[in-house]
Amino acid sequence: MCGSKRVWVSELIFILLAVKGWWSEGCLEQERSALLQLKHFFNDSKHLHYWNDGENYSDCCQWEGVECNNTTGRVIKLDLAFRKRDSAEWYMNASLFTPFQQLEFLDLSGNNITGCVQNEGLDRLSSLKNLKFLDLTLNHFNNSIFSSLGGLSSLKHLSLGTNELNGSIDIEGE
Numbered sequence: 001m002c003g004s005k006r007v008w009v010s011e012l013i014f015i016l017l018a019v020k021g022w023w024s025e026g027c028l029e030q031e032r033s034a035l036l037q038l039k040h041f042f043n044d045s046k047h048l049h050y051w052n053d054g055e056n057y058s059d060c061c062q063w064e065g066v067e068c069n070n071t072t073g074r075v076i077k078l079d080l081a082f083r084k085r086d087s088a089e090w091y092m093n094a095s096l097f098t099p100f101q102q103l104e105f106l107d108l109s110g111n112n113i114t115g116c117v118q119n120e121g122l123d124r125l126s127s128l129k130n131l132k133f134l135d136l137t138l139n140h141f142n143n144s145i146f147s148s149l150g151g152l153s154s155l156k157h158l159s160l161g162t163n164e165l166n167g168s169i170d171i172e173g174e
């Protein structure tokens with residue numbers, strides 16, 4: 001009897017700690033781990049220093065380039081401009097952004113991105129129903145991205161300057 005009570009108390013303490021941890025972090029655990037996954041690709045230890053798993057960095061809303069809605073704690077803005085410091089061109093996995101369901105602003109300019117990995121193209125961003133601003137300038141995207149941008153229906157601002165696009169382009173605006 002006494003033993004089972006102790007188990008119950010320790011479970012309660014565990015639940016309280018878990019709730020407290022979830023509640024006080026400011027950012028959602030799933031978004032925090034998605035940011036840590038992204039960091040691996042952007043790999044700019046200077047500017048992404050606070051993108052860190054350490055005890056003093058648990059609130060990812062405070063991380064550089066990240067902005068959250070104060071009420072919901074959800075990430076609404078990700079500024080990753082010029083965050084790829086090493087020189088190689090690379091293929092991005094756009095699915096890495098799908099956990100940020102409230103995202104409104106995404107700046108990926110100046111990152112030497114050549115395109116997206118197979119089946120993880122920019123069309124994946126169409127699940128982000130609040131995405132209004134997308135900046136892809138100063139990368140190496142080619143015309144093949146146009147087919148994947150069509151589904152981004154909430155977009156209000158799209159920057160594509162200085163990429164490897166050519167020919168004439170039909171833009172269908174609202």
Ligand SMILES: *[C@@H]1O[C@H](CO)[C@@H](O)[C@H](O)[C@H]1NC(C)=O
Pocket residue numbers: 040041043086
């Ligand atoms: C990150 O950059 C450092 C130094 O610039 C390099 O040694 C390391 O391999 C890079 N990591 C990834 C995942 O690209």
Ligand SMILES: *[C@@H]1O[C@H](CO)[C@@H](O)[C@H](O)[C@H]1NC(C)=O
Pocket residue numbers: 054055056
């Ligand atoms: C976290 O911050 C506290 C207080 O500023 C400091 O004493 C501690 O060393 C820090 N821990 C880490 C891992 O940086």
Ligand SMILES: *[C@@H]1O[C@H](CO)[C@@H](O)[C@H](O)[C@H]1NC(C)=O
Pocket residue numbers: 069070071072
């Ligand atoms: C934060 O989210 C709430 C609920 O979705 C919304 O009403 C509010 O306008 C948002 N605030 C900002 C600053 O975006």
Ligand SMILES: *[C@@H]1O[C@H](CO)[C@@H](O)[C@H](O)[C@H]1NC(C)=O
Pocket residue numbers: 070
């Ligand atoms: C949200 O928080 C930021 C930074 O703490 C602050 O500058 C901003 O005024 C806040 N916005 C609202 C709507 O409370």
Ligand SMILES: *[C@@H]1O[C@H](CO)[C@@H](O)[C@H](O)[C@H]1NC(C)=O
Pocket residue numbers: 084085086087088089110111112
């Ligand atoms: C982009 O890649 C090219 C070579 O592929 C390199 O010369 C250039 O410095 C890179 N730019 C950045 C910002 O890393």
Ligand SMILES: *[C@@H]1O[C@H](CO)[C@@H](O)[C@H](O)[C@H]1NC(C)=O
Pocket residue numbers: 093094095096117118120
């Ligand atoms: C792309 O990222 C998603 C989400 O993290 C992952 O499930 C998927 O395996 C990745 N795809 C590739 C080709 O790396």
Ligand SMILES: *[C@@H]1O[C@H](CO)[C@@H](O)[C@H](O)[C@H]1NC(C)=O
Pocket residue numbers: 114115116142143144
């Ligand atoms: C355009 O980019 C895609 C991948 O992003 C690549 O598969 C394709 O070969 C490129 N096309 C040209 C004409 O360079």
Ligand SMILES: *[C@@H]1O[C@H](CO)[C@@H](O)[C@H](O)[C@H]1NC(C)=O
Pocket residue numbers: 166167168
């Ligand atoms: C655009 O670039 C591709 C690949 O470099 C080339 O095959 C095509 O002829 C170019 N189109 C125009 C209109 O310049």
